[in-house]
Amino acid sequence: MSSDPLADRYGRPARETGPSGRPRLSVGARIAIAAALAVGVAGAAWFAWSDAQRNPVxxxxxxxxxxxxxxxxxxxxxxxxxxxxxxxxxxxxxxxxxxxxxxxxxxxxxxxxxxxxxxxxxxxxxxxxxxxxxxxxxx
Structure with a gap:
Protein backbone atom coordinates (compact mmCIF):
# COMPACT_ATOMS: atom_id res chain seq x y z
CA MET A 1 0.00 0.00 0.00
CA SER A 2 1.30 3.45 -0.87
CA SER A 3 1.24 6.56 1.26
CA ASP A 4 -1.37 8.18 -1.03
CA PRO A 5 -4.77 6.65 -0.25
CA LEU A 6 -6.50 8.41 -3.17
CA ALA A 7 -4.02 6.94 -5.63
CA ASP A 8 -4.64 3.49 -4.10
CA ARG A 9 -8.39 3.90 -4.47
CA TYR A 10 -8.66 5.56 -7.90
CA GLY A 11 -5.30 4.81 -9.47
CA ARG A 12 -2.80 7.27 -10.87
CA PRO A 13 -4.02 9.36 -13.81
CA ALA A 14 -2.48 8.30 -17.10
CA ARG A 15 -0.17 10.93 -18.55
CA GLU A 16 -0.60 11.57 -22.24
CA THR A 17 2.66 11.01 -24.09
CA GLY A 18 3.88 12.11 -27.47
CA PRO A 19 5.61 9.99 -30.14
CA SER A 20 8.91 10.17 -28.24
CA GLY A 21 7.33 8.70 -25.11
CA ARG A 22 7.79 11.93 -23.13
CA PRO A 23 4.79 13.64 -21.55
CA ARG A 24 3.02 16.13 -23.84
CA LEU A 25 3.01 19.81 -22.99
CA SER A 26 -0.26 21.27 -21.85
CA VAL A 27 -2.22 23.52 -24.20
CA GLY A 28 -1.30 26.55 -22.09
CA ALA A 29 2.41 25.72 -22.27
CA ARG A 30 2.23 25.30 -26.05
CA ILE A 31 0.44 28.65 -26.40
CA ALA A 32 3.04 30.36 -24.18
CA ILE A 33 5.92 28.93 -26.26
CA ALA A 34 4.27 29.99 -29.54
CA ALA A 35 3.64 33.50 -28.16
CA ALA A 36 7.27 33.81 -27.00
CA LEU A 37 8.53 32.74 -30.43
CA ALA A 38 6.21 35.22 -32.17
CA VAL A 39 7.43 38.05 -29.92
CA GLY A 40 11.06 37.09 -30.63
CA VAL A 41 10.55 37.07 -34.42
CA ALA A 42 8.66 40.38 -34.30
CA GLY A 43 11.43 41.93 -32.19
CA ALA A 44 14.16 40.80 -34.58
CA ALA A 45 12.20 42.15 -37.55
CA TRP A 46 11.69 45.48 -35.81
CA PHE A 47 15.40 45.84 -35.00
CA ALA A 48 16.35 45.01 -38.61
CA TRP A 49 13.82 47.51 -39.97
CA SER A 50 14.85 50.31 -37.59
CA ASP A 51 18.54 49.76 -38.41
CA ALA A 52 17.79 49.98 -42.14
CA GLN A 53 15.86 53.21 -41.56
CA ARG A 54 18.66 54.72 -39.48
CA ASN A 55 21.44 53.84 -41.96
CA PRO A 56 20.14 53.00 -45.44
CA VAL A 57 23.71 52.60 -46.75
Whole structure:
Protein backbone atom coordinates (compact mmCIF):
# COMPACT_ATOMS: atom_id res chain seq x y z
CA MET A 1 0.00 0.00 0.00
CA SER A 2 1.30 3.45 -0.87
CA SER A 3 1.24 6.56 1.26
CA ASP A 4 -1.37 8.18 -1.03
CA PRO A 5 -4.77 6.65 -0.25
CA LEU A 6 -6.50 8.41 -3.17
CA ALA A 7 -4.02 6.94 -5.63
CA ASP A 8 -4.64 3.49 -4.10
CA ARG A 9 -8.39 3.90 -4.47
CA TYR A 10 -8.66 5.56 -7.90
CA GLY A 11 -5.30 4.81 -9.47
CA ARG A 12 -2.80 7.27 -10.87
CA PRO A 13 -4.02 9.36 -13.81
CA ALA A 14 -2.48 8.30 -17.10
CA ARG A 15 -0.17 10.93 -18.55
CA GLU A 16 -0.60 11.57 -22.24
CA THR A 17 2.66 11.01 -24.09
CA GLY A 18 3.88 12.11 -27.47
CA PRO A 19 5.61 9.99 -30.14
CA SER A 20 8.91 10.17 -28.24
CA GLY A 21 7.33 8.70 -25.11
CA ARG A 22 7.79 11.93 -23.13
CA PRO A 23 4.79 13.64 -21.55
CA ARG A 24 3.02 16.13 -23.84
CA LEU A 25 3.01 19.81 -22.99
CA SER A 26 -0.26 21.27 -21.85
CA VAL A 27 -2.22 23.52 -24.20
CA GLY A 28 -1.30 26.55 -22.09
CA ALA A 29 2.41 25.72 -22.27
CA ARG A 30 2.23 25.30 -26.05
CA ILE A 31 0.44 28.65 -26.40
CA ALA A 32 3.04 30.36 -24.18
CA ILE A 33 5.92 28.93 -26.26
CA ALA A 34 4.27 29.99 -29.54
CA ALA A 35 3.64 33.50 -28.16
CA ALA A 36 7.27 33.81 -27.00
CA LEU A 37 8.53 32.74 -30.43
CA ALA A 38 6.21 35.22 -32.17
CA VAL A 39 7.43 38.05 -29.92
CA GLY A 40 11.06 37.09 -30.63
CA VAL A 41 10.55 37.07 -34.42
CA ALA A 42 8.66 40.38 -34.30
CA GLY A 43 11.43 41.93 -32.19
CA ALA A 44 14.16 40.80 -34.58
CA ALA A 45 12.20 42.15 -37.55
CA TRP A 46 11.69 45.48 -35.81
CA PHE A 47 15.40 45.84 -35.00
CA ALA A 48 16.35 45.01 -38.61
CA TRP A 49 13.82 47.51 -39.97
CA SER A 50 14.85 50.31 -37.59
CA ASP A 51 18.54 49.76 -38.41
CA ALA A 52 17.79 49.98 -42.14
CA GLN A 53 15.86 53.21 -41.56
CA ARG A 54 18.66 54.72 -39.48
CA ASN A 55 21.44 53.84 -41.96
CA PRO A 56 20.14 53.00 -45.44
CA VAL A 57 23.71 52.60 -46.75
CA UNK A 58 25.35 49.20 -47.23
CA UNK A 59 28.59 48.14 -48.89
CA UNK A 60 30.33 45.11 -50.34
CA UNK A 61 34.08 44.66 -50.76
CA UNK A 62 34.98 43.76 -54.35
CA UNK A 63 38.78 43.53 -54.22
CA UNK A 64 42.08 45.15 -53.48
CA UNK A 65 45.50 45.53 -55.04
CA UNK A 66 48.77 46.27 -53.26
CA UNK A 67 50.31 48.85 -55.60
CA UNK A 68 53.48 49.49 -53.58
CA UNK A 69 54.83 49.51 -50.03
CA UNK A 70 53.04 52.85 -49.53
CA UNK A 71 49.77 52.36 -51.45
CA UNK A 72 46.87 49.89 -51.61
CA UNK A 73 43.93 50.25 -53.99
CA UNK A 74 40.52 49.07 -52.71
CA UNK A 75 37.44 48.53 -54.89
CA UNK A 76 33.97 48.30 -53.33
CA UNK A 77 30.28 48.74 -54.09
CA UNK A 78 28.04 51.12 -52.13
CA UNK A 79 24.28 50.57 -52.14
CA UNK A 80 22.11 53.52 -51.06
CA UNK A 81 18.95 55.39 -52.10
CA UNK A 82 19.46 57.59 -55.20
CA UNK A 83 20.49 61.13 -54.32
CA UNK A 84 22.11 60.09 -51.03
CA UNK A 85 25.68 60.98 -50.09
CA UNK A 86 27.66 58.53 -47.96
CA UNK A 87 31.05 58.51 -46.28
CA UNK A 88 32.94 55.20 -46.27
CA UNK A 89 36.05 54.48 -44.20
CA UNK A 90 38.56 52.34 -46.10
CA UNK A 91 41.44 50.75 -44.18
CA UNK A 92 44.67 49.00 -45.12
CA UNK A 93 45.92 46.19 -42.86
CA UNK A 94 49.31 44.52 -42.44
CA UNK A 95 49.84 40.73 -41.94
CA UNK A 96 49.07 40.98 -38.20
CA UNK A 97 45.80 42.88 -38.97
CA UNK A 98 47.13 46.18 -37.65
CA UNK A 99 45.82 49.24 -39.44
CA UNK A 100 48.57 50.81 -41.56
CA UNK A 101 46.41 53.24 -43.50
CA UNK A 102 42.93 54.76 -43.49
CA UNK A 103 40.91 57.00 -45.78
CA UNK A 104 37.39 58.47 -45.60
CA UNK A 105 35.80 58.44 -49.06
CA UNK A 106 32.73 60.49 -49.94
CA UNK A 107 30.39 58.62 -52.31
CA UNK A 108 27.52 60.20 -54.24
CA UNK A 109 25.11 61.67 -54.70
CA UNK A 110 24.21 59.54 -57.69
CA UNK A 111 21.04 58.66 -59.61
CA UNK A 112 21.83 54.94 -59.31
CA UNK A 113 21.22 52.91 -56.15
CA UNK A 114 24.58 51.11 -56.45
CA UNK A 115 27.94 52.75 -57.13
CA UNK A 116 31.34 51.08 -57.63
CA UNK A 117 34.23 53.00 -56.10
CA UNK A 118 38.01 52.49 -56.17
CA UNK A 119 40.01 54.29 -53.48
CA UNK A 120 43.79 54.58 -53.12
CA UNK A 121 44.88 54.37 -49.47
CA UNK A 122 48.34 55.61 -48.48
CA UNK A 123 50.08 53.34 -45.96
CA UNK A 124 52.80 53.71 -43.35
CA UNK A 125 54.17 50.24 -44.24
CA UNK A 126 53.32 47.60 -46.82
CA UNK A 127 49.75 46.37 -46.49
CA UNK A 128 48.54 42.86 -47.24
CA UNK A 129 44.87 43.75 -47.60
CA UNK A 130 42.47 46.63 -47.96
CA UNK A 131 38.86 46.61 -46.76
CA UNK A 132 35.89 48.89 -46.20
CA UNK A 133 35.41 49.33 -42.47
CA UNK A 134 32.06 51.15 -42.53
CA UNK A 135 29.76 53.38 -44.58
CA UNK A 136 27.11 55.78 -43.32
CA UNK A 137 24.97 58.63 -44.58
CA UNK A 138 26.96 61.84 -44.82
CA UNK A 139 25.79 64.50 -42.35
Missing amino acids: SFRDVGFSVESAELVSVTFDVMMPPGTTAVCTVTALNPSYAEVGSLDVEVGPDERDAVRVTADVRTTQEATTGIVDRCSVSP
